[in-house]
Amino acid sequence: MLYTGLARHSGMHMTEAILEVTRLAKMYDQALAVDAISFSVHRGEIVGLLGPNGAGKTTTLNMLLGVLEPTAGTIRIAGFDVHKERSRALARTNFAAIYAQVPGNLTVFQNLYIFGLLYGVADLRARMPGLLHEFELDAFRNTKCGLLSSGEQTRVHLAKATMNRPRLLLLDEPTASLDPSAARIIREKIRSFATDDGMGVLWTSHNMHEVEAVCDRVLFLSHGKVLLAGDPRTLPQAHGKQNLEELFITVAREPLSLELE
Amino acid sequence: MDPRRIYAIFLRQMFLLRHNWTRFSNIFVWIILDVVMWGFITKYLNDVGNAAFNFVPMFLGALILWNFLIRVQQGIMLGFFEDVWSRNFINLFASPLTIGEYIVGLILTCIATSVLGLAAMFILASAAFGFVLFQFGTLLVPFIAILFVFGLALGVFTAGIVLRLGPAAEWIAWPLPFFLQPFAGVFYPVALLPGALEVIARLVPPSYVFEGMRSFLFFGAVSAPSLWIGFCLSVFYLILAYLFFTSIYRHAVRKGRLVRFSAEE
Numbered sequence: 252m253l254y255t256g257l258a259r260h261s262g263m264h265m266t267e268a269i270l271e272v273t274r275l276a277k278m279y280d281q282a283l284a285v286d287a288i289s290f291s292v293h294r295g296e297i298v299g300l301l302g303p304n305g306a307g308k309t310t311t312l313n314m315l316l317g318v319l320e321p322t323a324g325t326i327r328i329a330g331f332d333v334h335k336e337r338s339r340a341l342a343r344t345n346f347a348a349i350y351a352q353v354p355g356n357l358t359v360f361q362n363l364y365i366f367g368l369l370y371g372v373a374d375l376r377a378r379m380p381g382l383l384h385e386f387e388l389d390a391f392r393n394t395k396c397g398l399l400s401s402g403e404q405t406r407v408h409l410a411k412a413t414m415n416r417p418r419l420l421l422l423d424e425p426t427a428s429l430d431p432s433a434a435r436i437i438r439e440k441i442r443s444f445a446t447d448d449g450m451g452v453l454w455t456s457h458n459m460h461e462v463e464a465v466c467d468r469v470l471f472l473s474h475g476k477v478l479l480a481g482d483p484r485t486l487p488q489a490h491g492k493q494n495l496e497e498l499f500i501t502v503a504r505e506p507l508s509l510e511l512e
Numbered sequence: 513m514d515p516r517r518i519y520a521i522f523l524r525q526m527f528l529l530r531h532n533w534t535r536f537s538n539i540f541v542w543i544i545l546d547v548v549m550w551g552f553i554t555k556y557l558n559d560v561g562n563a564a565f566n567f568v569p570m571f572l573g574a575l576i577l578w579n580f581l582i583r584v585q586q587g588i589m590l591g592f593f594e595d596v597w598s599r600n601f602i603n604l605f606a607s608p609l610t611i612g613e614y615i616v617g618l619i620l621t622c623i624a625t626s627v628l629g630l631a632a633m634f635i636l637a638s639a640a641f642g643f644v645l646f647q648f649g650t651l652l653v654p655f656i657a658i659l660f661v662f663g664l665a666l667g668v669f670t671a672g673i674v675l676r677l678g679p680a681a682e683w684i685a686w687p688l689p690f691f692l693q694p695f696a697g698v699f700y701p702v703a704l705l706p707g708a709l710e711v712i713a714r715l716v717p718p719s720y721v722f723e724g725m726r727s728f729l730f731f732g733a734v735s736a737p738s739l740w741i742g743f744c745l746s747v748f749y750l751i752l753a754y755l756f757f758t759s760i761y762r763h764a765v766r767k768g769r770l771v772r773f774s775a776e777e
Contacts, residue, residue, distance in 0.1 A: 279768060313771050316606035320766040338514075338608040346606060354524075354598035361527045368520035369607040 267294040269419045269451030270315070275324035277310050277475075284310045286475035287324065292419065292451040297442070299462040299483060300455045302472035303503035308455045311472070312348070312421055315453070317341055329418040342371055347412035348423035352404065355397020359388050359407055362396055363414060370415035378414075386410040401428040409437065413444060420444065420452045426461060434458075438465050459496040469495075471502045478502060513616065517609050521617020525591050526624070538590075539629050543579045547633050550575045551641035570729055571699065572643050574722055576633045578698045581659040581666075581718060582689050583629040587622030588667025589685050596679055601770055611761050615754065618671075619664060626660070651728060654739045655721045661746035662717040665753040666692075672757035675764060697722045717746040 270292040277285040285307045292298045300308050313319035315326055317333050317340070326333040331340035353362040363382060367375040383389045386406040391399060396407055405428060412420060422441070426434035442465060444450045456462050462469060463483045471479040479486060479502070483495050492498040529536050554567040595601055604614065637643035648655065670685035677684075695705070695713040702713035702723060713719045720742025724734040764770040 277768075310768075313602075313768070316602070318602055318606050318765060318770050319768050320762075338610060341606065342608040348602075351602040351606075352599070353603060354594075354600050356532075356598065357524070357527055361524075365520045365524050365527075366603070366607070368516045368523070369604070369609050371514070371516060371608065 268292070269294055269329055270453065271325075271327040272311075272315070273325045273327075275311065275314060275326060276322045277307075277314060277319065278322045284475055285314070285321075288472070288475070288477045289324075290470055290477060290480070292453050294418075294451055295445050295449045296467050297445050297452040297454055297465055299466035299469035300453055300472065301459075301462060301469050301499060301502075302478075303499075306472040307475040308472055309348075309423060310475075312346070312423055312453070312455065315419075315421060316344070316346055342415070343417055344419040344421065345370065345412045345415055345417040346421035346423070347405075347408040347425050348421075349425075349427050350423070351408075353396050353407060353411060356395060358393050358395055359383070359399070360392045362407065363410055366411045367414055372415050382410055382414055402430065402433045405429055405433070405437065409440070413450075416448060417450060420450050422452060422454045424456055425454070426456070426458065434461070441465070459494070459499055463495050471498075473502050513610070513613050514608070517607075517613045518617045518620065521591075521609070521614055522620040522624075525594065525618075525621040528594060529625070539583070539625050540632050543583065543629050543633050544636060546575060546579055547572070547636050548640070551637060555641065568641055568643055569647055570726065572637050572641060573648070573725060573729075574698050576630070576637060576643075577655060577659055577721060577725070578693070578696070578718070579633060580626060580630050580656065581663045583626040584622055584660055584663025585666040585670065585689055587625045588618050588664060589670050591618040591621045592667075592671040592674070593682065593685075596674065596682070605765075605770060611758055615668060615757065618667075622664065622667065626663070630656075648725070648728060651724065651734060654743060655725065658717050658721050658739070658742045658746050661743070661750050665746065665749035668750070668753040668757050672753065672760045675757070676760045692716055692718070695719065701726060715745070717742045717749065720745075 268291045272291065273289050274287045275285055275289070276283070276287045288307075288311070290298075300311065302308055310319065314321050315328070315333065317337050320334070326340075328340040329343040331343065333340045353366070357365070360379065360383070364375065364379065367379070372378060380389075383392055386409060388403070388406055388410060391403060391407075396404060399407065405425065409425065412422070420441070425441070426437050429437060438461060441452060441454075445452050454462070454466060466483050468481065469479075469483045469486065470477050479490070479498075481489065487494050487498045490498055490501070492501060529539075550572055551568075554571045557567040557571070558565075595604060634643070634645050638645055646652075666688060670688055673684055674681045695702070695709065695716045696718040697705075697713055698718070702710050702719050705713055720738050724739055724742075728734050761770070
């Protein structure tokens, strides 16, 4: 796969931190959903946020997006504190998630135009044809989003998520509802955003083959903590596992065995 | 505040209205039915009263102004409900949009829809029942201003209630103006109310409009200070409603209710 590890081998400097998360925590009543995690995502880097269901991935993403207030810790996107400089921080980010569909009663054009205004996209009207073409949505310009197939809807969500050329792109299982061919095209597109535009990408997925192919680095979450972090191609062997999927299963079933290593 | 983001909220609602006749007709259908029904009632009252008193300006005028208030409240509320129904909160509030911009966007939408509704009522009432729009002269300005600002306050307040209690609380939003109607003195003077209820009526801004309207029709004059009280009360309630909504929003962000809104926790 050509797109695999392009950033790693392109000599791109990944020094600038686009996302800096410091001791981030979220407590619901007495339950600790996220437990003082710290990590960063750099320019042009794709970081996989992995973990079993309930590990705290979506809670973390919601805090990064400013729709959930952390109990403690700080989040800085492109240098702006999400809590104190919310609009500035969020103007430099964007997201696509399977649970955050755009309104189905508006057309593709209407939805993208409205989100373009919300994200302050320059020369919006002039940019719209190019955006529709880039995501192969020209034919669906005037189709209501609720009438699109799941693959077409995913393309609309990705068009929305990248139209402001965000410094940080958050993706929550972006390929979950796609067939393998469509998923590969989407992965290639996202890889090119990171490589060509220098977007930092935080990506959650349960497809370990996909993560291995796309991500430069992974963070394994378990019970709200970052249990492991590293290169998805070397991390399994470092912990005596055959591959990333085997490591994932260990994280899900026996996290203590990894903590004690 | 960023005008482009405010425009985005307004434009979203206009797209919905422009391309859906069901939504668009909602602006007119109920108010037309109301004007027709009350138009005939006032004609009947004029007949049985042997034209000793013209009920058209009093009843039909009151009905039009009261319906305008309801239209304003529903204009805000329906705009908010569109985002409830399409589960659009995460998309909106994970963008740079601020809560103030969102509310102002809904207010702009509401101005467009309520003005259309008001115009339709005036045209129908004057064409079919001889209602004279400009008989109140410049008094229409304070009348409409008080009702508009109070309608906004009610709309923002009901949106806050639904944001706090979840989509199941939608039913509370619809009859809210009717809970206030007995105290607003729409069709009768508030002096008819028993003492304690009259005190409550003095706290309800529309009562100053309808009292003023009757005062003008009976005596040809309106107390300017009472209209100012009505307007200041409306502004006060709008500020309170805005603070209520923002505190509910912050609570929802803190407790995670915004991202799990449909769970109705």
